[in-house]
Amino acid sequence: MELINGNEIATAIVAELKEEVSQLKGESPCITFIRVGEDPASVSYVNKKNKIAAEIGMIPKLELLPLDVSQADLFAKIDALNADPSVHGILIQAPLPSHIDEVETFRRVSPQKDVDGFHTENIGKICQEDETGFVACTPAGIMELLSRSSVPLNGKHVVVLGRSLIVGKPVALLAMQKQSWANATVTVCHSRTADLPSITKQADVLIAAIGKPEFVTKGMVKPGAVIIDVGINRVEDSSRKSGYRLVGDVNFAEVSPIASQITPVPGGVGPMTVAMLMKNTLKAFKLAQN
C-alpha cells in the first residue's frame, strides 16, 4: 500500500505557483477574501488561505463584514469587487449567516473571479468540458492528487460515494470527461443506493465523500483499489487532549492494507483545497490579462 501524501503534493503545487508568480512582470494576482462575522473556523481558514497567497507572491486582501450585514450590503461589496480590475479572485468564506441566501451570493460573484468554482456558470462549464471555467477546489484537488499519483483513469471504473454539489457531482463529471486524463466509467452512489458494497467493490478508484465517519469498511473495497477519502469527521476520543480526533469516511485501519494507494485523513485531500484555490486564482489572473 502506498500513501497519497496530500501535504507533500500541495506543497509542491504551492512551490510551482510561487515560481510561476515570481516570473510575472507588472501586476500580481490578487485574491480578496470576504469573511462575514467571527466564526473561529472561518477566521482560521481565511487566515490560512491569506498566508499561503502571500507566500506565493499574490496579493491577499480581506474584507470583513459584520454578522448582521444585510444581503444588499453584501451584494454591493461583491459588485464593487467584481468591478475592480485589480481584484482577480473573490472568495466568500462559508458558512454565511442564515439570513443570507448562499446560492444567490455565490451567483453574485463574477464567474470570471469565482475562484471557488461555486457559480452556476462554472458548474455548467464542467459539464461542457469548457476549460475557461473554474472547478471547485475539492474536486479539482482530487483530480490533481490522482494525476500526480499516476493513477490511470482511462477506462477504469471510478465510484463516487456521495452526490453533493461541491464534491460528488463535480468529481464525477470530471472523471467522465472525454480527456486523456479522465475517460473513466463513473458510478455515483449514495444513501439510497441498494446493496452499496456490490457497487463500491467494483471501484478501481473509490472516492468517499459522504461525511460518515469510517463508513467504508474492508468488505466494501476491491483489493488493489485506489481510495480517495474526502471525509473529515470529528469523533470523540477521550485519549486526546482535545477530546476528539479527525477521521475520514473510510476505515483507514481496515481498508489501507488492501488498497494499492490511499489518502490519509488528515493530510490527504484536505491540504489540496488551498493549493487549488491558489491555482484557480492564478488562472483567473491570466484569463483577465488576455
Add this chain to the structure above:
Amino acid sequence: MELINGNEIATAIVAELKEEVSQLKGESPCITFIRVGEDPASVSYVNKKNKIAAEIGMIPKLELLPLDVSQADLFAKIDALNADPSVHGILIQAPLPSHIDEVETFRRVSPQKDVDGFHTENIGKICQEDETGFVACTPAGIMELLSRSSVPLNGKHVVVLGRSLIVGKPVALLAMQKQSWANATVTVCHSRTADLPSITKQADVLIAAIGKPEFVTKGMVKPGAVIIDVGINRVEDSSRKSGYRLVGDVNFAEVSPIASQITPVPGGVGPMTVAMLMKNTLKAFKLAQN
C-alpha cells in the same frame, strides 16, 4: 414486455399544455424560432415545432436568417429577442453554419428564455437541483417517459450509455437528484468503458444514447430491465422506398423480449422532445409573469 409509447405520452402532454394555456388570461406564451439557412431537416423540425406551438395556443414566431449571416448579426437578433418582453422562449435550430460558434450562440440567449436548456447556466442548475432552470428537451423527455410509465428510480441502478452534453450527462444528473422521483444510483459508461456488458447488465434502467445502430444486444441487458433508446440512426434498407430505415441504439428484436418496458424507435423518446420544448416554454412564460 410493455411498450413505452412516446407518441401517446407526448400527445397527452400536448393536450395538458393546451388545456393549461386555454385557462390563461391576457397574454399568451410566445416561442420564437431562429432558423439559419434552408437545411431541409431544420426546415422540417422548425415547422413541426411551430405547428404544435400553434395547436397548444402559443404564439410561434419565426426568424429566418441567411446561411451567411455574421455572428454579430445573429447575436444582435438574439439580443433583440432577449430584450423583447413579448417573447418568452427562444429556440435556435441547430446545426448552425460552421462560421458560427454554437456554444457562444447558445450562451447568448437569456437563460430565462433558453427553452432548449443549452445555456451553461441552465446546465449548472441541473447540478444544483435548481428548478428555476430549463432542462434540455431530450433528457427532460426521458425523465417524463419514465415517470409516466411508472418506472421507479429510487434506489435503482440507472446506467447511461453515452456521455454527451445534450443527453448522457444531463439525464445522469437528473436521475441522481435527491428527489423522490429520482434518487437512482447512476453509472455513466461510454466508448472507453472496459467490459461494457458487465456494466450495462447491472442496469435496472438502461438509457442508450451513443448513436450506434443496434449496439445494445441481448447479452448486454439484464432480464426485466427498462430500456430507453435515445438513438435515431439511419441504416441502409433496400426493401424501403427511401433506401433506409430508422433504428435505435438498441437491437429491438433481440432485447425487447427480455425487457420489462422498452421504447421503440421511432415513436419513443423522439416525439417527447417537442412536447418538452412546449412545456419549457410555458414554464418560461410563467416565470416571466412572476
